[in-house]
Amino acid sequence: MEQHEDEVEIVEPEEGVGGEKGKGKGKARGRVTVNTKTRFCWQQEDVNALILVLQEVVVSGLKVDAGSFKSGTYKLVKSKLGKHMTAERVALISWENIRNKIRALKDxxxxxxxxxxxxxxxxxxxxxxxxxxxxxxxxxxxxxxxxxxxxxxxxxxxxxxx
Incomplete structure (x- = not known):
């Protein structure tokens, strides 16, 4: 199928046990493909892992007084997410995804x-x-x-x- 520049192909998660979406083992889980580029889509378990890592980071003192994080913290958060998520999921995340998700949660x-x-x-x-x-x-x-x-x-x- 030919795609135009502004078309978006959304890859839905497979049906899992009990008819729940997102519980299957399909490769499409949590990804949106736009013109052959893969974007990361946050799932609840990803958000939970992010919050756990952010709590660790705050306790370790990598947050400045203004309420934001020090330079390089987003990359550190990405590396720490490897303890809580699969390597495939972590590979899809950019530090910008992390920054944007933190902003959205804060808002x-x-x-x-x-x-x-x-x-x-x-x-x-x-x-x-x-x-x-x-x-x-x-x-x-x-x-x-x-x-x-x-x-x-x-x-x-x-x-x-x-």
């Missing part, structure tokens, strides 16, 4: 935290998400924060780990 955390500190919002322990008392409160928050990275009611199990 999502900041949005959740801001909502939980406002009247009309609360944290649901069972569903691990932010709940809102009324649609008016939600609409007001969305208008004030048009570029937020968290959708109200979206499960965010990493909240406490961050």
């Amino acid at each position: 999502k955390y900041m949005a959740c935290s801001e909502m939980c500190n406002r009247s009309g919002f609360g944290w649901n322990e069972q569903q691990m998400c932010v709940e809102v008392d009324s649609e008016d409160v939600a609409e007001t928050w969305v208008k004030e924060n048009p570029v937020h990275k968290y959708k109200i009611g979206e499960c965010f199990p990493e909240y406490y780990a961050l």
Whole structure:
């Protein structure tokens, strides 16, 4: 099949035991192919491994006072991910993927935290998400924060780990 420059071929994970996606042993798991280039797609176990490694890095003192990481830390994180992930998965990750995922998690955390500190919002322990008392409160928050990275009611199990 011929692909044009702007076409994207998405490779879906194989069906695993019990019909769950992402549990099979297929090579396509977690990859998106764009014009024969492979991009890394984060899966939940990858995010969990990243958070564990980031906690180790912070404890070792590689975080500066401004809340960001020191130069070279992303490459160190990639090498430490090898303890928690397969070599094939680690080979797909670039330090830019790690930096961008950390940014996305931070943005999502900041949005959740801001909502939980406002009247009309609360944290649901069972569903691990932010709940809102009324649609008016939600609409007001969305208008004030048009570029937020968290959708109200979206499960965010990493909240406490961050």
